[in-house]
Amino acid sequence: MKILIDYRPALHERTGVGEHIHHLAEALTARSQSEPDVSVTLFSSSWRHRLPSDAIAGAKIVDRHIPVRCLNWFWHRVQWPSIESVVGKFDVAHSPHPLSMPSRHAAHFVTIHDLDFLAHPDHVSAEIRRDYPKLVERDAARADRVIVPSRYTASIVQTQLKIPTDRIVICSNGAPLWAPRHVPIYDGHILFVGSIEPRKNIKTLLGAYRALLSRRAHSPDLVLAGHVPRTARDMLGALDSSPLDRKVRVLGYVSPLERYELYRNASMLVMPSLDEGFGLPALEAMTVGVPVIVSTRGALPEVVADAGLIVEPDDENAIQKAMARILDDRFYVNAAVARGLLRARSYDWGRSAHTLFTAYADALRERRG
Numbered sequence: 001m002k003i004l005i006d007y008r009p010a011l012h013e014r015t016g017v018g019e020h021i022h023h024l025a026e027a028l029t030a031r032s033q034s035e036p037d038v039s040v041t042l043f044s045s046s047w048r049h050r051l052p053s054d055a056i057a058g059a060k061i062v063d064r065h066i067p068v069r070c071l072n073w074f075w076h077r078v079q080w081p082s083i084e085s086v087v088g089k090f091d092v093a094h095s096p097h098p099l100s101m102p103s104r105h106a107a108h109f110v111t112i113h114d115l116d117f118l119a120h121p122d123h124v125s126a127e128i129r130r131d132y133p134k135l136v137e138r139d140a141a142r143a144d145r146v147i148v149p150s151r152y153t154a155s156i157v158q159t160q161l162k163i164p165t166d167r168i169v170i171c172s173n174g175a176p177l178w179a180p181r182h183v184p185i186y187d188g189h190i191l192f193v194g195s196i197e198p199r200k201n202i203k204t205l206l207g208a209y210r211a212l213l214s215r216r217a218h219s220p221d222l223v224l225a226g227h228v229p230r231t232a233r234d235m236l237g238a239l240d241s242s243p244l245d246r247k248v249r250v251l252g253y254v255s256p257l258e259r260y261e262l263y264r265n266a267s268m269l270v271m272p273s274l275d276e277g278f279g280l281p282a283l284e285a286m287t288v289g290v291p292v293i294v295s296t297r298g299a300l301p302e303v304v305a306d307a308g309l310i311v312e313p314d315d316e317n318a319i320q321k322a323m324a325r326i327l328d329d330r331f332y333v334n335a336a337v338a339r340g341l342l343r344a345r346s347y348d349w350g351r352s353a354h355t356l357f358t359a360y361a362d363a364l365r366e367r368r369g
Contacts, residue, residue: 114277174349
């Protein structure tokens with residue numbers, strides 16, 4: 001079985017999608033070492049960024065000097081050129097986003113992390129706004145399998161795109177291989193991790209934090225770590241002239257190692273998102289032993305379960321109270337940390353790769369049958 005994975009989302013400044021495909025490809029490649037007839041090839045195309053030959057040990061690399069936007073336009077809108085003419089012949093072609101790589105022979109796999117772009121096309125980049133809402137239903141219907149990271153995303157893919165359940169495969173994220181800290185840090189910074197976009201509900205978080213400071217003036221700083229698109233710069237720029245200017249730190253994108261250090265020194269993670277297909281930062285925080293506050297929306301309650309505080313994302317007072325509880329109630333913090341560590345152990349990249357490998361094999365059997 002020759003597997004081709006579009007690795008481009010992991011090429012530069014890995015966000016949630018990049019982390020997902022990088023670690024899945026890593027686990028799949030590790031599994032392929034014990035399967036004599038299985039190979040994993042990572043595909044990348046970029047004018048500026050190169051894919052290192054040792055990006056994942058054991059994986060083959062195909063790196064083309066083709067601008068990402070140019071290739072995407074032809075692949076998404078014209079379904080040309082085929083991967084056979086760009087890369088070669090493969091049995092499986094896996095795209096880590098909803099639009100497939102065109103192929104004459106390979107089994108098509110697409111990953112749908114969420115469908116927020118259908119409800120809020122104004123929240124996403126120009127390329128996604130141009131292509132995804134128009135083409136997602138077409139490509140999901142053509143795919144041999146649609147990969148999703150949670151039961152929540154599986155349900156909306158089935159409902160909104162009318163994809164049969166037997167073609168939807170739940171392949172969750174795995175917990176990072178990070179050592180948990182030895183003891184909780186009760187007075188560390190309050191942490192948010194994720195791209196600064198409308199879906200992440202930063203405005204409400206800032207309002208809740210402002211309310212927290214009005215009751216507890218010496219509360220820890222709020223740290224926002226994640227990619228800052230141009231559309232968010234006006235909102236964050238207003239912090240400079242507000243009472244929050246010395247209490248809120250905006251770091252922009254941080255590397256996995258820097259992110260780990262942020263978790264290690266945090267009192268809590270707060271994710272008041274309006275929608276999440278999975279919510280990888282919540283899993284990362286629980287892995288390190290950080291209490292989490294998440295919203296009632298999307299897959300966050302599914303991922304966190306009883307290991308964190310779950311609040312309505314539009315209720316500033318509820319978010320403020322949850323933050324205050326973690327700062328003040330050490331008995332709760334100790335219990336939440338223990339439950340979070342236990343919860344994180346149920347997510348494993350090796351098991352996710354096994355699920356994906358099985359789905360590849362099933363799709364190929366169907367085609368050959």
